[in-house]
Amino acid sequence: MTNAREVRTRFAPSPTGDLHVGNIRTALFAWAYARHTNGKLVFRIEDTDRERVTDEYIGRAIDTLKWLGLNWDEGPEVGGPYGPYLQSQRLDIYKEWAETFLRNGDAYHCYCTTEELESRREAQREKNQAPGYDGKCRSINDSDLQRYQSEGRKPVIRMRMPDGETKFQDLIRGEVVFEHKYVPDFVLMRADGSPLYTLAVAVDDVLMKITHVLRGEDLLSSTPRQIRVYQAMGVTESDFPKFAHLPFVMGTDNAKLSKRNGEVSIAWYREEGFLPEAICNYLALLGWSPGDDRENVSMKELTELFTVERVNSSPARFDMKKLEAINGDKIRALSIEEFLERSLPFLLRENVISGNENEVSLVKQALPIIQERIIKLSEVVPMLSFLFKKKLEFDEETKKKIKESDSQKVLKSALASIEALNDWSHTRIEEALRKSLLDELGLKPRIAFGPVRIALTGSPISPPLFESMELLGREVSLQRLREAID
């Protein structure tokens, strides 16, 4: 009753690089919450200060989000009633607000130079005081002002933090209080008129009617500043966005997840052959749980079950092994058609196949026997390339094995027993080989089939042997056996 407002969440990355694990987890939660509540997800680019080609970045970000199955209701590409959704295109808006704050006395011009600020901060530190702006320019006398101006100083616009405290209910952490003596006056706008994050983020969240801000916990202590901006904008407290500060996703070594302790770029996971639904499933479990024992969560279930209240407040370590386990499960759950469609790009990329009909058909027949033995799509390449190679390559170790006299004996016997087979099916092949190698030569299975496997696939590890031989076909199979025999 009290909150009839439609839920509006936002995902607002800054274009500092490719979307990474932490970013995406935030996006996923914001998306899931919007969908859960039948609300809207706004996608906004926070590019207030960077001079860079955002086009390329934005393109990649859009591509990644779409690939993951995350869609947005307002933002780049789709537009919306509260655009533009690039902060670099909203500079006038921020400037106007900053001037309004100035007029109302909520903000003031600050002429302090970087050097002055630094030396005063240093002094504060030495006296064991909290470093931060000391409020020097809150009131400037005329002579100082004239001096500054004659010196050609250009002022920044600084927000005045009144005495008191800021209190708010974080959806994940409960009540959080900051006394203003620990929140110094902060800069809203640089001397050149460009806005700072603190200004832009708050103005946009208000103007875009964001109701729930889901973001990393590193922004928790900047929240009082955002709230101060809301107040200066004249927003009533009941209309402030609600905050949910998500715990970090950290690397295995307990440090912040970075390139050094694990792969962070989502693009990397895509190239490795992780499925988008596996990535989302795994990330959803990092800091959130459905509340029961289920671990396999589809995107649909996520939107049905996700609530901010169930998000954990403590940080999570990224565990590649678990991601891989989930990815393997998702791969096994794929229909052969889906599996094929997702595998082909990898085979094409590595030039295992050129893509003609015969090749694709052979791949499709082979997929069922490898589906349960791979954890990443990229593994279809080493798994299936033996089917398409003109000539097998053996490494030294493997080659030695096959040249042993016992192996040679096995290969000769194997060849003899299947040469005349008129039904080249894996069941008949198996029958024949078991008879000749196990029954007649009296060998143990692993001893018997090992050399044959190497001769046919080039490796002691391969998909099931008899099925592989069937797929390879009689001609190639016999030829490879003959080639392996001296």
Next chain:
RNA sequence: GGCCCCGUCGUCUAGUGGCCUAGGACUCUGGCUUCUCAAGCCAGCUACGAGGGUUCGAAUCCCUUCGGGGCUGCCA
């Protein structure tokens, strides 16, 4: 230093005063199965950071302490 956040198996978590001699999943170890590798199945190891309270009873509430992290910018 100050402020803020966080603390259950190695990891992700369930747990909101009795259902907990703490459950699930991943990892790891052992076994079964088996043509290799997997998958599958079974079993096992391992946790409430510590110390005080409150209570008949605490992982759950309170205090202290220790540990980890973030912020402390004209970065976001």
